[in-house]
Amino acid sequence: MGPESVAASPTSDAVPGLPEYAPRPFLLQDRRQETSDTVTLTLVPADGGTVPSFRPGQFNMVYAFGVGEVAISISGDPTRDGPLVHTIRAVGKVSTALTRLRPGDVVGIRGPYGQGWPIDAAEGKDVVVVAGGLGLAPLRPVLYELIGHRSRYGRVEIVFGARSPADLLYYSEVQEWRRRTDLRLQVTVDSADRSWYGDVGVVTQRLPDTRFDASRAVAFVCGPEIMMRFVAQALEARGLAEDAVWLSMERNMKCAIAQCGHCQYGPLFICREGPVLSYRRLKPLLAWKEL
Amino acid sequence: MGAPEEGPARHYLLARADFQSLFDALAREGYTTLGPTVRDAAIVYAEIRNVEDLPIGWTDRQGPGTYRIERRKDDALFGYNVGPHSWKGYLYPSRERLWAAHRSPSGFTVEPPEAAPPRYAFLGVRACELQAIAIQDRVFDGPYADPAYRARRASSLRIAVQCGQAGPTCFCASMGTGPRVGPDHDLALTELLGPGSHRFLVQVGSPRGAAIADRLPLRPATEEDLRARDALVDQATSSMGRSLRTDDVHDLLLGNPGLHRWEEVARRCLACTNCTLACPTCFCSTTEEVPDLSGDRVERWRRWDSCFTLAFTQLGKGSVRRSPTSRYRQWLTHKLASWQDQFGSSGCVGCGRCITWCPVGIDLTEEVAALREESSAKTAVSGGER
Ligand SMILES: Cc1cc2nc3c(=O)[nH]c(=O)nc-3n(C[C@H](O)[C@H](O)[C@H](O)COP(=O)(O)OP(=O)(O)OC[C@H]3O[C@@H](n4cnc5c(N)ncnc54)[C@H](O)[C@@H]3O)c2cc1C
Ligand code: SF4
Ligand code: SF4
Numbered sequence: 001m002g003p004e005s006v007a008a009s010p011t012s013d014a015v016p017g018l019p020e021y022a023p024r025p026f027l028l029q030d031r032r033q034e035t036s037d038t039v040t041l042t043l044v045p046a047d048g049g050t051v052p053s054f055r056p057g058q059f060n061m062v063y064a065f066g067v068g069e070v071a072i073s074i075s076g077d078p079t080r081d082g083p084l085v086h087t088i089r090a091v092g093k094v095s096t097a098l099t100r101l102r103p104g105d106v107v108g109i110r111g112p113y114g115q116g117w118p119i120d121a122a123e124g125k126d127v128v129v130v131a132g133g134l135g136l137a138p139l140r141p142v143l144y145e146l147i148g149h150r151s152r153y154g155r156v157e158i159v160f161g162a163r164s165p166a167d168l169l170y171y172s173e174v175q176e177w178r179r180r181t182d183l184r185l186q187v188t189v190d191s192a193d194r195s196w197y198g199d200v201g202v203v204t205q206r207l208p209d210t211r212f213d214a215s216r217a218v219a220f221v222c223g224p225e226i227m228m229r230f231v232a233q234a235l236e237a238r239g240l241a242e243d244a245v246w247l248s249m250e251r252n253m254k255c256a257i258a259q260c261g262h263c264q265y266g267p268l269f270i271c272r273e274g275p276v277l278s279y280r281r282l283k284p285l286l287a288w289k290e291l
Numbered sequence: 292m293g294a295p296e297e298g299p300a301r302h303y304l305l306a307r308a309d310f311q312s313l314f315d316a317l318a319r320e321g322y323t324t325l326g327p328t329v330r331d332a333a334i335v336y337a338e339i340r341n342v343e344d345l346p347i348g349w350t351d352r353q354g355p356g357t358y359r360i361e362r363r364k365d366d367a368l369f370g371y372n373v374g375p376h377s378w379k380g381y382l383y384p385s386r387e388r389l390w391a392a393h394r395s396p397s398g399f400t401v402e403p404p405e406a407a408p409p410r411y412a413f414l415g416v417r418a419c420e421l422q423a424i425a426i427q428d429r430v431f432d433g434p435y436a437d438p439a440y441r442a443r444r445a446s447s448l449r450i451a452v453q454c455g456q457a458g459p460t461c462f463c464a465s466m467g468t469g470p471r472v473g474p475d476h477d478l479a480l481t482e483l484l485g486p487g488s489h490r491f492l493v494q495v496g497s498p499r500g501a502a503i504a505d506r507l508p509l510r511p512a513t514e515e516d517l518r519a520r521d522a523l524v525d526q527a528t529s530s531m532g533r534s535l536r537t538d539d540v541h542d543l544l545l546g547n548p549g550l551h552r553w554e555e556v557a558r559r560c561l562a563c564t565n566c567t568l569a570c571p572t573c574f575c576s577t578t579e580e581v582p583d584l585s586g587d588r589v590e591r592w593r594r595w596d597s598c599f600t601l602a603f604t605q606l607g608k609g610s611v612r613r614s615p616t617s618r619y620r621q622w623l624t625h626k627l628a629s630w631q632d633q634f635g636s637s638g639c640v641g642c643g644r645c646i647t648w649c650p651v652g653i654d655l656t657e658e659v660a661a662l663r664e665e666s667s668a669k670t671a672v673s674g675g676e677r
Pocket of ligand 2: 566569570571572573626638639640641642643644645646
């Protein structure tokens with residue numbers, strides 16, 4: 001059974017007697033400034049309980065007390081028990097409140113929700129990972145998994161793009177990954193000044209450079225929708241099958257349990273059937289304008 | 292809940308003169324009775340206690356964008372068609388507190404939900420409305436079932452009333468949701484009103500319905516009463532004002548996002564959200580954070596939302612469905628097509644509320660017909676391709 005056929009199941013440690021909607025308090029242990037507007041938060045349950053396990057690509061609803069709740073991908077390491085990690089960009093009311101929290105503050109968490117990347121289907125295959133900007137956050141758990149169980153996978157090709165060098169996430173980690181010889185990581189930025197020695201250009205320009213066996217490869221792609229569309233087309237042109245390409249979709253989300261209706265995308269609820277979906281399923285929907 | 296047997300054995304008669312006994316029985320069984328009553332020149336659902344609260348001798352005249360109540364020539368208690376309200380307002384309130392929390396040493400503590408759910412008796416549930424409730428049951432069920440909805444639903448009693456007439460905006464017959472009341476109800480009434488005789492055929496649909504029936508001064512019904520009921524259902528079927536062809540609607544709507552008609556209807560649509568609020572199955576909601584003045588206690592509320600608003604699809608710098616075209620298209624394709632993929636049935640029961648309560652009288656049956664016509668004209672031109 002592929003992830004698309006797995007029905008959503010409640011995996012969260014819901015507070016007994018309370019509806020699924022109720023958040024569980026988590027303590028902010030560590031806060032790291034990634035870029036001018038983006039931080040990575042490390043969280044542990046305030047009740048001393050365990051952090052629910054998750055599959056790469058899943059997300060939580062993260063709640064700022066008195067402000068509101070937003071969907072945020074889990075960006076930590078799925079291969080070991082550890083704190084919960086979220087990378088959040090300040091774009092509006094709730095996300096800004098979350099990025100302003102300090103160690104010792106408390107946030108609410110419910111989840112994890114949604115279908116993640118079909119990592120199992122990647123075993124024995126070449127893996128292409130393409131991330132644009134904040135799209136690296138839901139893909140970082142994939143990289144931890146690939147590196148943690150490196151022998152399970154074939155070639156690993158990673159392309160990571162950002163608007164500018166100042167927008168690169170997980171900078172020191174990315175540098176480490178670049179030094180590895182068992183995978184290839186290309187970093188490109190849309191624009192840069194002369195202090196940048198790396199590639200300049202959008203991620204699709206780096207794709208021809210990637211090497212993989214299209215007959216036994218899978219691709220995981222996350223970034224702005226338009227970028228994912230172009231990347232999927234380019235990968236298809238390189239011979240990857242539609243159901244070997246996986247995208248993580250983003251829609252307005254209020255409940256994450258397929259009841260508020262906001263995240264509907266044609267017949268899909270992005271929170272339940274997604275956010276990670278195969279290009280085979282998405283391709284006809286991506287052709288609709290304003291779906 | 293077992294299906295009631297046909298034949299007169301499980302059918303009884305309640306005299307009009309004894310109808311108050313139903314209200315009394317419901318009260319004694321601890322139900323809050325909700326039913327039709329005249330308010331602000333409309334027949335709405337509200338808490339009622341007495342037979343006099345019913346819209347005795349009233350009916351309605353409906354059409355696209357129009358609704359008027361008027362006097363009937365008789366004293367029927369249920370001689371009207373569905374109005375602006377639906378039972379959704381009670382099972383899934385337009386505003387509901389999801390939870391509350393206060394600051395505490397561990398950050399914050401979520402308070403347990405409030406006391407027992409209300410025990411509602413819905414009096415006057417039409418065939419299409421029973422189906423609308425069943426549709427919302429499927430939305431709020433599943434692995435993340437909404438416990439508050441489920442509790443209200445489980446404790447409520449559905450007393451159906453057969454329609455003896457259909458309205459001009461009704462099309463339940465073509466949606467397969469009416470006009471005959473289906474087997475899934477607690478009690479079903481048919482108002483039999485003839486010269487010198489005013490009585491109600493009572494069918495028992497569940498043990499809880501039977502508990503109420505036991506308290507009523509009933510006498511056995513005859514074959515003739517059942518025939519009178521069937522004649523009424525036939526009358527409702529033949530007076531059905533509209534119809535919608537459903538066999539091709541899934542592929543028609545999902546296969547034609549680019550038809551001109553979408554733009555055309557969107558020029559008339561005001562994106563006022565009336566249709567989604569009046570619809571008994573529309574379930575979209577949003578949440579609100581309500582902190583108290585100190586900021587130490589917050590309440591989280593859910594309220595109805597509508598896919599017709601711009602904010603509904605807000606994402607990053609703007610909204611996904613910016614044009615009214617994309618919003619009307621979302622509503623109609625969801626209601627009639629993708630709903631089938633999601634929940635295994637249409638999201639429309641053919642009650643006609645969205646037609647009546649649309650200020651500009653947009654009629655989905657007409658829109659579907661126009662979309663079909665444009666689509667088949669296109670297919671004909673392109674030589675039947677695709
Ligand atoms: C599955 C999923 C995973 C996500 N993962 C991350 C992540 O790892 N890191 C991160 O920084 N952001 C992530 N987002 C985006 C994040 O949810 C939004 O940035 C956030 O909701 C913005 O809310 P706000 O109150 O700060 O902004 P406002 O602009 O004030 O939001 C207004 C309304 O629009 C909604 N909204 C606005 N933008 C988005 C959006 N992009 N997605 C969903 N709803 C939106 C908000 O929920 C709110 O209801 C993810 C979104 C989804 C759907
Ligand atoms: S879409 Fe219109 S006719 Fe259908 S159930 Fe909703 S309100 Fe009634
Ligand atoms: S279809 Fe009619 S009722 Fe619905 S949003 Fe448009 S104008 Fe309002």
